[in-house]
Amino acid sequence: MVWKIQGVEGENYLESIKNFLNQLLKSKNVDAVLVPKRFPDGNNTAQVLITDPGKLDDIDPLAPVQMVNSAQIVKELTKDPVKEKIASVLRPCEVRATIELIKLKQILDARLYIIGYDCPGVYNVKDYIEKLEKSNGIGKEGFTLSYVNSFLSGKQDTIRESCQLCTHFTGNSADINIAWVGSNSSDVFIEVNSEKGQSLIEGLAGEKIGDLIERNQKINKILDERKKRQENEIDDFLGFMQRCIRCYNCREVCPLCYCKECLLKPEKMGYSSDRYLRRATKKGQIKMPVDTVLYHLTKINHMAFSCVSCGLCEQACPMDIPLGRIYNVFGRKAQALFDYEPGRSLDDELPVATFKEDELKEIEDVKE
Amino acid sequence: MGKNSVDFEPKIIAFLCNWCAYAGADLAGTSRTQYPSNIRIIKLMCTGALDPTYVIKVLLEGADGVLIGGCHPGDCHYINGNYKARRRVAILKSSLETAGLESERVWLRWISASEGVYFAETVKEMVEHIKKLGPNPLKMEWAI
Ligand code: FES
Numbered sequence: 001m002v003w004k005i006q007g008v009e010g011e012n013y014l015e016s017i018k019n020f021l022n023q024l025l026k027s028k029n030v031d032a033v034l035v036p037k038r039f040p041d042g043n044n045t046a047q048v049l050i051t052d053p054g055k056l057d058d059i060d061p062l063a064p065v066q067m068v069n070s071a072q073i074v075k076e077l078t079k080d081p082v083k084e085k086i087a088s089v090l091r092p093c094e095v096r097a098t099i100e101l102i103k104l105k106q107i108l109d110a111r112l113y114i115i116g117y118d119c120p121g122v123y124n125v126k127d128y129i130e131k132l133e134k135s136n137g138i139g140k141e142g143f144t145l146s147y148v149n150s151f152l153s154g155k156q157d158t159i160r161e162s163c164q165l166c167t168h169f170t171g172n173s174a175d176i177n178i179a180w181v182g183s184n185s186s187d188v189f190i191e192v193n194s195e196k197g198q199s200l201i202e203g204l205a206g207e208k209i210g211d212l213i214e215r216n217q218k219i220n221k222i223l224d225e226r227k228k229r230q231e232n233e234i235d236d237f238l239g240f241m242q243r244c245i246r247c248y249n250c251r252e253v254c255p256l257c258y259c260k261e262c263l264l265k266p267e268k269m270g271y272s273s274d275r276y277l278r279r280a281t282k283k284g285q286i287k288m289p290v291d292t293v294l295y296h297l298t299k300i301n302h303m304a305f306s307c308v309s310c311g312l313c314e315q316a317c318p319m320d321i322p323l324g325r326i327y328n329v330f331g332r333k334a335q336a337l338f339d340y341e342p343g344r345s346l347d348d349e350l351p352v353a354t355f356k357e358d359e360l361k362e363i364e365d366v367k368e
Numbered sequence: 369m370g371k372n373s374v375d376f377e378p379k380i381i382a383f384l385c386n387w388c389a390y391a392g393a394d395l396a397g398t399s400r401t402q403y404p405s406n407i408r409i410i411k412l413m414c415t416g417a418l419d420p421t422y423v424i425k426v427l428l429e430g431a432d433g434v435l436i437g438g439c440h441p442g443d444c445h446y447i448n449g450n451y452k453a454r455r456r457v458a459i460l461k462s463s464l465e466t467a468g469l470e471s472e473r474v475w476l477r478w479i480s481a482s483e484g485v486y487f488a489e490t491v492k493e494m495v496e497h498i499k500k501l502g503p504n505p506l507k508m509e510w511a512i
Binding site: 233234236237238241242263264282283284285286287291292293294297298300301302304305329330333334337338351352353355356357359360363364365 | 428442452462466468510
């Protein structure tokens with residue numbers, strides 16, 4: 001169901017989104033909003049928890065930069081039960097990670113409202129800052145808006161690789177999605193996807209509108225291009241892993257690596273000077289740090305079926321390993337085994353928490 | 369790969385569940401059923417308790433094969449651990465292939481406590497298969 005809410009339209013999409021969030025807070029349908037906001041100084045945006053509608057200036061969910069996967073922030077924010085209703089404004093990959101974390105019992109969603117929005121993709125942080133600095137005084141808001149325009153006209157070759165591969169760039173599994181792709185004004189539309197979503201816009205003046213045909217066409221065009229980009233193989237996985245220094249950055253930023261006690265912690269892996277020497281003796285030599293392939297393949301086996309391909313791992317990698325692409329390929333293959341799409345719905349059970357009696361017979365026997 | 373395959377003696381690590389496959393191996397032993405000595409057995413309480421990391425670890429360290437043995441579907445001591453193990457092994461094999469490693473070296477078999485003969489046959493079959501495949505190329509791979 002798509003709604004047009006009265007009084008939301010501003011001069012541009014950012015202002016329209018702000019006006020909508022303002023209505024949510026003022027109507028007391030929610031008590032707090034978590035949303036990306038520009039810092040007054042400095043070249044970045046961060047998630048900000050806002051309770052005062054007067055503080056909504058400078059929110060910028062469309063800025064092409066993503067510092068963390070905000071599902072991690074939602075997890076922190078909801079770890080204790082509260083009576084206040086919190087609306088979190090999330091990119092689609094963050095929406096999907098949030099849904100996976102709810103299934104994994106890492107996010108309490110009783111008072112949580114998930115607001116998605118059409119995502120134009122992001123640059124890696126370094127690129128964003130560099131481009132912003134070179135943008136000659138159009139300002140941070142101007143930069144976001146000109147970026148949004150170039151997205152709409154189909155230019156997106158310099159964004160993060162995971163974004164170039166992303167085929168889930170609208171928040172259709174969120175409670176509501178703020179839709180702007182295919183709007184032919186500066187207004188945004190509210191797609192309601194759940195009962196919770198319906199209760200969010202309760203009491204706001206607005207009207208239901210029919211399918212946005214132009215929107216669907218635009219989205220399908222982007223989808224087609226991106227599907228073509230999705231590579232099916234990784235040529236040299238072991239080679240890429242030789243670059244890994246096992247700094248654990250990719251694990252730290254991964255929204256799906258939620259274990260408090262990680263099996264891959266060095267203490268758990270039983271490294272001692274003596275062991276290194278014994279291992280070296282066995283093969284004659286051994287690369288240090290050891291076990292980079294073991295680390296990544298284990299991580300992949302633990303979370304790839306839930307991987308939402310946000311690409312934060314790639315952004316965090318100091319060695320420029322194309323982890324976004326690597327995890328995307330492993331993830332898609334693992335998910336295809338069970339026709340599973342992470343973050344599609346709370347009703348889909350996690351693939352490793354369930355089974356069918358009659359499946360995977362080919363796994364039980366190796367045929368020569 | 370494949371060279372000297374006939375005279376090489378593969379090393380196979382077997383992760384066997386306590387209630388079925390391990391008891392099956394035991395039965396093979398007590399009833400003096402012959403099977404190749406290429407196998408090193410690690411006992412688990414259930415195949416559902418096998419973290420894929422252990423399989424990955426032994427492959428990277430150079431084991432030529434990994435046999436995962438559990439109860440037949442419907443017979444798992446913990447109701448459905450083996451069904452869940454099957455899903456994990458499916459993910460594991462897919463990830464090994466994507467990584468360019470040989471998923472053929474990982475076998476999942478259901479072997480009951482009374483199937484001592486079947487256990488012995490499985491080991492024979494696997495040893496033959498791995499001999500054809502040749503030694504695990506990761507055995508001397510030091511940069512991993
Ligand atoms: S107890 Fe044997 S597989 Fe679960």
